[in-house]
């Protein structure tokens with residue numbers, strides 16, 4: 001008996017996958033399967049549960065424009081509210097009935113004869129569909145540090161994406177590796193409970209003051225009663241983020257002063273909060289603001305002035321059963337005894353995540369191999385030649401703007417135009433042309449030349465915006481307005497419909 005052919009399989013039940021499913025439903029596709037490796041929906045906001053977790057884009061902007069949430073309690077909502085919002089959207093758009101949890105997808109392959117995608121899961125089952133959409137996220141493959149001896153540590157080890165509330169922190173000696181945006185949120189919380197906290201910093205991060213405020217009840221009521229008011233706030237937030245992105249990142253060649261001003265603001269913030277010049281020196285980055293995702297916090301810097309918190313900047317030499325050993329420039333070793341080791345070591349974007357599952361297209365073409373042999377690329381950050389009926393939502397050059405929701409909604413527009421045309425032509429398949437893809441890559445490569453990634457001093461930033469070849473192929477180097485316009489008006493001839 002041949003297997004049932006669904007309209008589409010969406011891999012990932014985070015905000016990206018849910019946006020894609022909402023768009024598919026709008027286009028009339030109702031036979032959907034959303035496969036999610038975790039035990040529940042929400043993606044990042046299901047997986048991340050560490051203390052201090054909050055969104056770092058204003059919440060009215062970090063949400064779907066078509067599903068405003070008047071209930072955010074703070075300008076930058078805590079993580080639990082994001083998870084609740086994801087659940088609310090899934091219920092409102094009746095997406096849960098499509099979702100299968102703990103469904104670990106291993107690979108997908110295109111079959112030319114049946115014009116379908118077959119997806120193979122780790123449990124040995126398969127699912128078949130006309131369309132395959134991968135919404136596997138950017139920051140979804142936790143990176144475990146490759147440090148000698150780390151497996152021999154006998155105390156508790158926890159990565160921030162696998163937070164375990166049962167790990168006792170109170171009264172214990174805690175070490176945390178990493179000082180990215182996650183650590184900036186977590187370190188002040190750890191310091192509140194740990195007896196002793198050592199922070200292992202390899203690369204400092206630019207941190208500015210956080211203008212965080214509770215949203216007064218009267219404002220929330222106004223947002224609920226007159227949604228237009230929240231739309232106006234959203235528009236304001238979007239405009240500010242857009243101005244920051246365009247000036248500080250994309251057109252660094254024209255207005256480097258924006259980055260210089262931002263750097264000065266971060267330095268002033270640090271000066272206000274830390275009096276010790278040596279500590280300040282250690283906490284100050286030596287790369288241009290914007291090379292790496294900056295963050296904000298009012299509590300991060302002061303944490304290092306507390307007597308039981310230590311900033312360790314000597315490189316880690318190895319870990320053993322009871323602690324971490326560092327080695328300074330003169331070869332001198334220092335060991336710190338620890339009970340708990342927290343890994344705030346981020347995510348593997350370029351090796352493990354592009355793509356997150358094995359995808360095999362026409363004629364056995366392997367997407368991961370193709371990207372590595374031919375450079376990371378995807379037409380409009382969404383489609384790849386040789387991969388018919390495939391929409392890759394987390395592709396090179398797909399991330400547009402600062403809020404992930406601008407990316408999601410511009411990709412929903414692209415899907416609307418592309419699949420709408422497929423339906424109008426009564427065609428069975430779409431596939432982007434080699435030429436359109438090559439032209440897009442050429443445009444993006446040229447645009448990156450004007451950005452901070454080419455012209456800033458980024459070498460020491462260790463930024464995940466750069467792939468393993470040193471190319472900044474994560475962010476789409478255009479304004480979000482350009483991305484929206486392109487999604488609404490790309491030449492339909494860029495695709496072959498059959």
Ligand code: NAP
Nearest residue numbers: 054055056145178179180181182202203293344345346462
């Ligand atoms: P990250 O920015 O990649 O930071 C990882 C940290 O671990 C870096 O300081 C890195 O040092 C360090 N590290 C990794 N391997 C190491 C090793 N072997 N030895 C020593 N140090 C090591 O990851 P993240 O902090 O999880 O943040 C990732 C992204 O998530 C952020 O940029 C942001 O986009 C997002 N995020 C968002 C929110 C929010 O919205 N609320 C909160 C948290 C995170 P190097 O820099 O030297 O590599």
